[in-house]
Amino acid sequence: MNATTTARSSVWAFAGGDPGRTGLAAHTGDIRTRPARTLRAGAGVQASVVFDAGQRALVADMGGMVRAFDGDGRRLWQQQLDGAVSATPAVDVENCWLFVGTHAGWIYGLKSADGAVLWRSRLPSAGDPRIVADLLYLGNPERVVASSWGGQFQALAAASGGILHTWNAGISPQSAASADARNNIYCLRAVWDEGVSLVRVAPDGRETVLHRSPEGERQANRAVVAAAPVIDDGRGLLYFIANGDRVGRVHAWDLATDRLQWSVEFERVIVATPALRPDGSLMIADMTGTLSAVDSGSIRFRYDTGCEYLLAGPVSNGSSVTYLGDPAGWFHQVDSDGTGKAFFEAHRSLQARPSWSPAGDLHLPAMDGRVHVFGHAGSQ
């Protein structure tokens, strides 16, 4: 490959850093192996930390508390919401607005500067209203995209929370929507008698089913659709995961030709959103506890974390070093050639994807209510 995959945004405002969920930062060089500081949440943290243009770290927890911290780890404000938060919030960097979805089915618009509630809107649902899929913010027009177990994706006006348009999200959606540089939205959904579909929703709301994986023996309501699509704008590729009953299947979709380019099968399903590296390799954390590097449909290496399964996706930096937390509490660093090590142990499970601050510090949420902040090797 000649092209280089680059991070689309300098501010990590979404799960995975940018609307394409690449998990790739521009920063190069290692991080320190001991946390420089710890941010205290009010409860376990399952959502990734996001940031605004003021370099505030925004932490939402399973107790429904949102807290903001400055670059030195000082708490700036906190806001209690109705319902636990496990879906990673999204930030409108330009306006300093933060959008949070809760298990009670509410979407909140907050000012990221002081935590003031701009609006809140409850997604309609006949049954359980919870929101567990990571949120997405898109400009032009400014909107927040979320899904609830009501089974619909909703695009809400970022300024008011009013619903702009909706589309089918399938059965108990967990997988977040992603977007390419032209603001096309991509999502996965499981539908009875159909299986798992990859769907594109154009900015004008037009919907196209790009790919359909047939329903397995266990039927669509047991299909694990959890990882978000990952978009490599530079190469014109989209990666998505359509699990079988037991196995994981990673597909590469060519956005220029709208054709499947390659597929790779894994021993168990995949729930974590993969990350990209600058060389275009896809880093996949699977439910055997293995991190694999896939390049053009071939597995280049596998790194065994020692944990039985992996729930959270990895992130990479500009030096092709990948970082990954495991549910037994270990934090791993895997170099570009696949050699790796566990270098830090948290007290409790790591179930959220790490994120990079604008200053290049890596933020690792843990279920003990702490966010461990690792400074880059050049920092004090």
Next chain:
Amino acid sequence: MKPTAESHSGPPRCPGGILSRRDFLRGAAALAMAAVGVPPAAASLAAAIGPARIPRAPTALGLCQRYDLPEVRRVLGRMLDECGGVRRMVRRKHVTVKTNLVNSSEADLGGVPLWLTVTVHPVVAQALGSLLVGYGARSVTFCDQLPFRSVDAEAFGGYGFDLGRFNERMDGRARMVNTRNRGAHRDYAMVKVPGGGEVAGAWEVNRAYVDTDVLVSLTKLKSHVSAGFSGGLKNLFGLPPSSLYGDDLAADPDENAMGYRNAVMHACTRMPFTSMKTFTGRTVEGDHGYNVPRFIVDLAAAFPIDLVVIDGISTIQTAEGWWNGSMSTITRPGLLIAGRNPVCTDAVAAAVMGFEPDAPERTLPFVNGSNHLALARQRGLGENRVKELDVVGLKLDRARFQFHPTYQRAKA
């Protein structure tokens, strides 16, 4: 705080009291009185028990991130000592351990095996068994009803329970018994529910749960759609055998039956085929959230649990099993929980999961029905209010690990 369960000596006893025909008739008369408006004995019992007399015992919490046998054994051993009295309780006694397995050993969650998600991990069972033997237990019998006609120990194999391996750690004192029918016994045990019970006046079960000195509930920390939460009490749901309560029975008992108990104990569309009338008929057809919690309490009243051990190292959240669909997700609290009063222990476990164990019915986490922990306290079985509970070892705040609560069933 003094544990309520006491060690006992002498011949094996029936936990709830063997039901004689005379007892049963007396119970049936009480039920008949209830039907014409006389408050059931259970209600009078609850009214007679003031807050100060509600049984309670300490619950021990311990962090344990991995299914590593020496590590699990070390943490659990410390916890059992913190609970107090476990060594004395099992010394020279026959112990029955009701395990939390399920009605298939071939299922998985996206390829991840059952013992990491839905059922008790064999390493936790081995660790517990080896500790009990170390404390002087004469025998430790692991029981559950499993949908296999194979020999007892073979039926457990698919769940990772290897009798040979267990006995290597337990000086040959481990046994495994499939209680889906009466097994090797000549007859069943009929066990009355003290006070008459609300939905069950008696239970007819395999004698493994009766011909014993000590009953341990070894279970998985999980959400439960009908019960809100699944712990040591809910684990007793596996006692009524398929041969009398199973969905695959047509009109009579059948020793070959292996079915689940949905029609009899969830939807309540028919009565079990027990040798005498055992259910009161005070269930609500189709309302699992009403029926399941009440059956749990009537089981707990009939089969007093001496010790609860909860495997919360790796499990699932939102629902109790793969059959509930893709909303069940895997999570890893990295915890062990143990206690000698099952209501106290389950209440602490629910609090650890981020729930209010005394929450009103049809609110989180009991969104689809009644709160069986509150019902159990009202029946005088134990304390479920957090401020009244005694936690030893790891503090509750440090142990807390928020689960995604069970999902709310769509309204018709």
